[in-house]
Amino acid sequence: MPRKPIHSCTVERLEILGPDGALDASLMPDLDEATIVELYRTMVRMRVFDDKAVKLQRQGRMGTWAQLKGQEAVQAGVAHAMIEDDWLIPAFREHGLMFLRGVPGHLIYAYWAGDERGASFPEGVRCLPIAVPVGSQFTHGSGIGLSLKLRGEHAAAVTFGGDGATSEGDFHEALNFAGVFDTNTVFIIQNNQWAISMPRERQTSSPTLAQKADAYGIPGLQVDGNDVFAVYVAATEALERARSGGGPSLIEAVTYRLGDHTTADDASRYRTGEELAHWQEQDPIPRLRRYLEERNLWDDERERTLEEDAAKWVAAEVDAMNAMPPPDPGDIFRYMYASMPPALAGQLAGLTQEVDR
Amino acid sequence: MPRKPIHSCTVERLEILGPDGALDASLMPDLDEATIVELYRTMVRMRVFDDKAVKLQRQGRMGTWAQLKGQEAVQAGVAHAMIEDDWLIPAFREHGLMFLRGVPGHLIYAYWAGDERGASFPEGVRCLPIAVPVGSQFTHGSGIGLSLKLRGEHAAAVTFGGDGATSEGDFHEALNFAGVFDTNTVFIIQNNQWAISMPRERQTSSPTLAQKADAYGIPGLQVDGNDVFAVYVAATEALERARSGGGPSLIEAVTYRLGDHTTADDASRYRTGEELAHWQEQDPIPRLRRYLEERNLWDDERERTLEEDAAKWVAAEVDAMNAMPPPDPGDIFRYMYASMPPALAGQLAGLTQEVDR
Amino acid sequence: MSTGRGQQYTGQASASETARLTIAQAVQDALNVEMERDPSIIVLGEDVGLNGGVFRATDGLFERFGPDRVMDTPLAEDAIIGASVGLAVTGMRPVAEIQFMGFVYPAVNQILAHAARMRNRTRGRLTVPMVIRMPYGGGIHAPESHSESYEALFVHSPGIKVVVPSNPYDTKGLLISAIRDEDPVMFLEPKRIYRAFREPVPPGSYTVPLGTAAIARQGSDVTIIAWGAMVRVCLDAASALEREGISAEVIDLRTLNPLDRDTLLASVTKTGRAVVVHEAPRTAGVGAEIVALINERALLQLEAPVERVTGFDTVFPYAKLEKHYLPNRERISAAVRRTLEF
Amino acid sequence: MSTGRGQQYTGQASASETARLTIAQAVQDALNVEMERDPSIIVLGEDVGLNGGVFRATDGLFERFGPDRVMDTPLAEDAIIGASVGLAVTGMRPVAEIQFMGFVYPAVNQILAHAARMRNRTRGRLTVPMVIRMPYGGGIHAPESHSESYEALFVHSPGIKVVVPSNPYDTKGLLISAIRDEDPVMFLEPKRIYRAFREPVPPGSYTVPLGTAAIARQGSDVTIIAWGAMVRVCLDAASALEREGISAEVIDLRTLNPLDRDTLLASVTKTGRAVVVHEAPRTAGVGAEIVALINERALLQLEAPVERVTGFDTVFPYAKLEKHYLPNRERISAAVRRTLEF
Numbered sequence A, B: 001m002p003r004k005p006i007h008s009c010t011v012e013r014l015e016i017l018g019p020d021g022a023l024d025a026s027l028m029p030d031l032d033e034a035t036i037v038e039l040y041r042t043m044v045r046m047r048v049f050d051d052k053a054v055k056l057q058r059q060g061r062m063g064t065w066a067q068l069k070g071q072e073a074v075q076a077g078v079a080h081a082m083i084e085d086d087w088l089i090p091a092f093r094e095h096g097l098m099f100l101r102g103v104p105g106h107l108i109y110a111y112w113a114g115d116e117r118g119a120s121f122p123e124g125v126r127c128l129p130i131a132v133p134v135g136s137q138f139t140h141g142s143g144i145g146l147s148l149k150l151r152g153e154h155a156a157a158v159t160f161g162g163d164g165a166t167s168e169g170d171f172h173e174a175l176n177f178a179g180v181f182d183t184n185t186v187f188i189i190q191n192n193q194w195a196i197s198m199p200r201e202r203q204t205s206s207p208t209l210a211q212k213a214d215a216y217g218i219p220g221l222q223v224d225g226n227d228v229f230a231v232y233v234a235a236t237e238a239l240e241r242a243r244s245g246g247g248p249s250l251i252e253a254v255t256y257r258l259g260d261h262t263t264a265d266d267a268s269r270y271r272t273g274e275e276l277a278h279w280q281e282q283d284p285i286p287r288l289r290r291y292l293e294e295r296n297l298w299d300d301e302r303e304r305t306l307e308e309d310a311a312k313w314v315a316a317e318v319d320a321m322n323a324m325p326p327p328d329p330g331d332i333f334r335y336m337y338a339s340m341p342p343a344l345a346g347q348l349a350g351l352t353q354e355v356d357r
Numbered sequence C, D: 001m002s003t004g005r006g007q008q009y010t011g012q013a014s015a016s017e018t019a020r021l022t023i024a025q026a027v028q029d030a031l032n033v034e035m036e037r038d039p040s041i042i043v044l045g046e047d048v049g050l051n052g053g054v055f056r057a058t059d060g061l062f063e064r065f066g067p068d069r070v071m072d073t074p075l076a077e078d079a080i081i082g083a084s085v086g087l088a089v090t091g092m093r094p095v096a097e098i099q100f101m102g103f104v105y106p107a108v109n110q111i112l113a114h115a116a117r118m119r120n121r122t123r124g125r126l127t128v129p130m131v132i133r134m135p136y137g138g139g140i141h142a143p144e145s146h147s148e149s150y151e152a153l154f155v156h157s158p159g160i161k162v163v164v165p166s167n168p169y170d171t172k173g174l175l176i177s178a179i180r181d182e183d184p185v186m187f188l189e190p191k192r193i194y195r196a197f198r199e200p201v202p203p204g205s206y207t208v209p210l211g212t213a214a215i216a217r218q219g220s221d222v223t224i225i226a227w228g229a230m231v232r233v234c235l236d237a238a239s240a241l242e243r244e245g246i247s248a249e250v251i252d253l254r255t256l257n258p259l260d261r262d263t264l265l266a267s268v269t270k271t272g273r274a275v276v277v278h279e280a281p282r283t284a285g286v287g288a289e290i291v292a293l294i295n296e297r298a299l300l301q302l303e304a305p306v307e308r309v310t311g312f313d314t315v316f317p318y319a320k321l322e323k324h325y326l327p328n329r330e331r332i333s334a335a336v337r338r339t340l341e342f
């Protein structure tokens, strides 16, 4: 052997429930039926919540909306693996995770309708606001993971990003930092194949995103992100490791953005109908429904009820958003510093005068 | 097998001439005796050039100097693998490479003595000035490699950085960019074990730096950086691949900074004498000398002559630096833009008046 | 030449008649004309290729010039600018797009430490002729971080020119000048008025020189100084003021570095009063520099303190409150009146 | 408590007598005192641990507080600040060091887009009490990029306070205030005078409030306004001017955001003349803001245009030419004379 191998790595992919309904029972996590049904309900609620937002946007009642459609299994699976003390550090497409973690739906809507009060989560909700500059949240996840470790909390910092976000320098600095300090962080990439118009294949030349973990000496795993069981298993394992001092890891959840990038985008400009059709067949919701139906855990009747309930819930969230009084222009100033410097108070006084006039 | 392996990578290490003088003849490149002797001469000249700079600094005739001592084999090996049309994108410790690529020694000295004219290389020298912000040169290497590719030049962009520099976001963005566009770039990390006081082991948790290449889908190789043959072979292979459209790669050259970080540093604050002694035994210069001596290609007499010649050359470079007229204060302004905006001309006029007074 | 998929305009490099274009189309037109002329020009950035840019400012270029000249890059601003520096020092002329000004921060190191300094550091041996285009400013109810106006950061940084057009004609002419400039130019496109109106734009190639302001409206009582999207708001205010019998001159700076001091100071010397208007936060904004200049060069001609009408010293508010943040006709008019009543 | 390896000073948290300290030692002292008081304070950065910082400003902390509170980080400024944001929102109080101001650019995104905005974006729910320390400024013949004074970038960015001490007493008191502040504070240390002189610094804990300027010297003819390393140069000029019969008041701003307008304007109102001095480039520097403020609030009291004595609008020159760049006594005195002769 001419050159001495000094390091090797293997990246694995975890699949449990295939698109065709095939189940690898040996890998199936220990989830009771009620829980599996609840996972399904959760995913449908996400879909309904998401669809409603798109409608609101079309009606001019929402600013921009980034659809999560197609990514429900990742978000339900991870949420289910989280414990109360875990922190969520979202990118900007994790609406489902956010409401599951305790951010009221009406605040999520209000935020995307252009209202900062939507990012003022209730006391005790361990969640950062979304990160608009792509990738900039990763280092927060490292810092929060370090914080949890230093305080000896049995908790993890669950840090999300997209396939596109892995190209930013922040991704690299964050994973390296986490690796060096063995922080309680789990990085989860929702690889939905696109970063606006940039396909995954041209975002990076590595065949998987999971293998990037090896650059930081931390474990990396790819999962079928449309398979809620696989996501749940992977997340549980990584989170438990992070919480108990075993260090950070990276999960690549392979999924697909079934909608446009945002309501301001038109994905038909850059991707084909065939591709979309192919991925519609991988849709995580029908996949899990088939699983339930095959086991007599679900039927059309229950589906109808669920849809009605979800619609009611979403309508209530819309009402709650609409019931919020308009934001006070003074809020522009009020939260800049713990106490307002005189010059800023002067600017506020000027605005107040204008508004009162 | 519960989880499906979907990717694997192996990182190899290349060694040809060991510290104990053992040679792996099967890997030995086809270099004639004169060339090997020249490589040795080159390395000694680097050492003498470097030592002189430290002395100049101690005498107050140089600002700060970043010693290359111990890293001569990397620089000689890579320089020898480069062709005229290749570009050199240095970090800040590649003095040896720079003079081998045609940057006059007195300009290198002048630069470190605080004179920008030292970064104004002769026409045709394909070399960027050093990059002071650590890591910021990597993306230039990607851009130059892309430029060479787009123009169809049979040339590569040889881009240097230290072990510390691999932690910067620039490293990541640059290698990813190069991987995506298959640029004519070779990234070479001089892993000299330290980034000021930060040891390599705490800079990143990955056991090698070479494995970071896999994150970008490009080849990575570790070489014994104190073995000039191994460096030469690795560089030749990577450069030829890059020049001929085979894409970028990463070489980790494992070496050691035998001196302080710079003349402003005191390495004894953070590293042990034992460690230093261990690495002094790996010194690339005696290692190659032993090789030559064993083959009757070198002796004390030749060493003396070489040292005298090198000392003369270095003295001439110092003289040439000293012979440079003092820089014109107007130079502060003259090179800001292709043509000087009026306000700037006004500021220059003010300074000129002051200086003339 | 492909007509692209659905875009309304594909560049008029080969057209022979003046067309009525928006600012976004004028950008596209300038790029077409210049890329046709000079094969060393390369357009790169996120979504600039097949997608034609999120504001369609590079629409049709990919189809026309192909993937070697119109490059969709990975999502990495530092690499976009750093690679452009590498391209530029070796003879290419990159025109890089940053998708929104709020996302230029990751590239600040490359812009300030490298692009802006290469000529100086190498005493003229290596130069960086490149353009960094980006939409800037508020007013379109965009998400957070999409409404920034941080031109002051770059105006303060020696070695990089900063250009901000306010209308389609200037957009094309200034962008062509920027591309031909031998130094890095930051080209800020007022996204609020990207498509707000059309103006006749001549076909083919013409330039508007960098470093010269325009008198957007003549007047005698007060000078209003602005750039980019604020110019129209100022013109609007000037029309309203006219009905009150106040004659306002409006200066469109067009280039913020280097500043056209002569035009500026001549006007203020004439009117004796000035109001500077910008979207960016007030403190240490470019407005402060203009006040300082007037103070230094025309103090004795001043009849009243120079007024600043600017964004607040706050984070740019999200959509629901943004209207309170942006300078508007009323604020500008009130400031003008204050200078007259002083 | 270990005495470290060779450092001359290891903090006087437990000392009971006033010692004569340099600015670098005052930094070290403040960190000792505060870390002793509040276990949530963490120091992190490049070479801040065993090495005690390249200027020894964190010397002895590692030995005293251990690796969980004094953390040598990888070479990654974006991560240092981003991780600090994560630490701060979860209840820690990070004091991050950036090795030189010229290396803060990679962290600009984290500072401007996150640290400075978190409180506002979450309407007060999450806050970022952190300090970002860094040596700034020229005058020590350092390599390229080691002499930056880019305070204007941060002063222009709402949400982050900017503090610049000029002497050891203030250094300790201001740094303690910065650490206790509930918002992010950029703390710029004038490296030119890190060790230039010693002053009595009381032991234990005391604060100098943020946002208040100091009158470094009383005078009646002209107000000289400066901060950081320039304060001593201005005091020097004031002494020289005194011999010419000119009485200069010198204001040490100490905090650049928020500015202490009252002290500033009271002095200028009294003297009728002002000179602002800074190392940073002239155009759109903090000096421009001060001129604009004076213009707005004290125009009628001005006897002459406010002068600016600043760095040039050029790259900071490398060692051999740097003396030409930095404002010095002669330039300041000449500017003062111009305001008097106007």
Ligand SMILES: Cc1ncc(C[n+]2csc(CCOP(=O)(O)OP(=O)(O)O)c2C)c(N)n1
Residues within 6 Å of the ligand: A093, A132, A133, A134, A135, A161, A162, A163, A164, A165, A166, A192, A194, A195, A196, A257, A261, C046, C075, C077, C099, C103, C106
């Ligand atoms: C630093 C930065 N650059 C550019 C953008 C504009 N932008 C918003 S989302 C996006 C693509 C993100 O792709 P990915 O990370 O895969 O997430 P996805 O949208 O697919 O969920 C881009 C380019 C941004 N928000 N921030």
Ligand SMILES: Cc1ncc(C[n+]2csc(CCOP(=O)(O)OP(=O)(O)O)c2C)c(N)n1
Residues within 6 Å of the ligand: B093, B132, B133, B134, B135, B161, B162, B163, B164, B165, B166, B192, B194, B195, B196, B257, B261, D046, D075, D077, D099, D103, D106
């Ligand atoms: C962005 C940036 N941060 C910090 C520094 C200060 N600094 C100069 S060299 C250095 C260590 C570099 O280590 P490495 O990359 O391993 O190169 P080496 O010095 O070992 O050759 C540091 C921290 C810098 N120059 N630039």
Ligand SMILES: [Mg+2]
Residues within 6 Å of the ligand: A162, A163, A164, A190, A191, A192, A193, A194, A195, A196
């Ligand atoms: Mg994506």
Ligand SMILES: [Mg+2]
Residues within 6 Å of the ligand: B162, B163, B164, B190, B191, B192, B193, B194, B195, B196
């Ligand atoms: Mg090193």
